[in-house]
Amino acid sequence: MNIRTKLELEEHFTDSEKGIARYILAHGKEVVKDSISILAEKTYTSPATIVRLTKKIGLEGYNDFRIRYSAELEKLAVQENEIDVNFPFTKEDSYENIMNNLAVLANQTIEHTQALLDEKDLRKVVALMKKARAIDLYGTENSLLAAGLFQNKMTRIGKNVDMRSLDGSQTFLASASAPDHLAIVISYSGETETVIRWVQILKSKHTPVVAITSLGDNHLSRYADIIIRIDTREKLFNKIAPFSSILSFEYILSVIYSCYFQEDYEGHLERKISFDQMSDKRPAHLLKDDNE
Structure with missing residues (x-):
């Protein structure tokens, strides 16, 4: 399971850890550039709480998190030209666009699988x-x-x-x-x-x-x-x-x-x-x- 999914699950997270997880998911590219003290300040928590969170999701600590999450974000960036699997159409899309996007999504999903x-x-x-x-x-x-x-x-x-x-x-x-x-x-x-x-x-x-x-x-x-x-x-x-x-x-x-x-x-x-x-x-x- 990737880091993003583990953060979304919030399994056995405290309220403070849930706040950190949600901040990371909303500000991923910024977070990997921040030091642990800066992230603690932005999330109104402490470095110790952040370290506990990273260990709960199977990582060795904050530095390990930054390296792995940065690589995960880079991989996702490569897929930016693909159809968004979560939102393959918008409220402005025509029926034709929806048909085309779902067809492309199906092909891309099978290729990835x-x-x-x-x-x-x-x-x-x-x-x-x-x-x-x-x-x-x-x-x-x-x-x-x-x-x-x-x-x-x-x-x-x-x-x-x-x-x-x-x-x-x-x-x-x-x-x-x-x-x-x-x-x-x-x-x-x-x-x-x-x-x-x-x-x-x-x-x-x-x-x-x-x-x-x-x-x-x-x-x-x-x-x-x-x-x-x-x-x-x-x-x-x-x-x-x-x-x-x-x-x-x-x-x-x-x-x-x-x-x-x-x-x-x-x-x-x-x-x-x-x-x-x-x-x-x-x-x-x-x-x-x-x-x-």
Whole structure:
């Protein structure tokens, strides 16, 4: 997880630390030039409070923060010519501009996500999927939308994939897990308390865990056997909608599905077509392929 996201989360921050975090987010380029005493003066706090904050977000101190945050801001500056993932359109934009911007945003998100994928990790995930008696999906809110599409695809090729939409039900699912299950846990921040509780239960059950989460260090990644990173340009709260993160989740899960599908291409294709034909209620003559 990048520094900006950790500051936005304000996890276990005191009121003074929250004030510093919000000031940094609002004045990033200025802050990295300031000494710790100047930042303390601007935020009406103390150097000791600033140091405590930097350590809470996993850094060694203020100098470490300035170096790392400056590099993070430079990386974001390179992306300034790209569509803003948080505000891809303005109130002045025409419908045509909105259509174009969202199309560009989708392409950019997939390109960023593809660049983060590692073929070796994908092969490990597929190997675990083939070995698993059952695959269980875990997530909250937006991540469940992508998980639901993945579950639907996998079910159509005959692989048992379970997903529950309620937090309590997901806790029960984790409690009933076993070493021959595979857990795919989807979380943008990787810091949601319920998600961490689930993976702690899963580890106690010796269930392999695949985490699909943001760049950088987070609690979820520390419990995972395999980590798949998503495009992490999106802010947690200050945005119109989770356009980018959902696209990134969906792309990763589509890639995982496709790689798994390819391992038994003919068999999976036959099962998928058979499933679709059995579940389709249209008259039989309408289901024939055009080339038949």
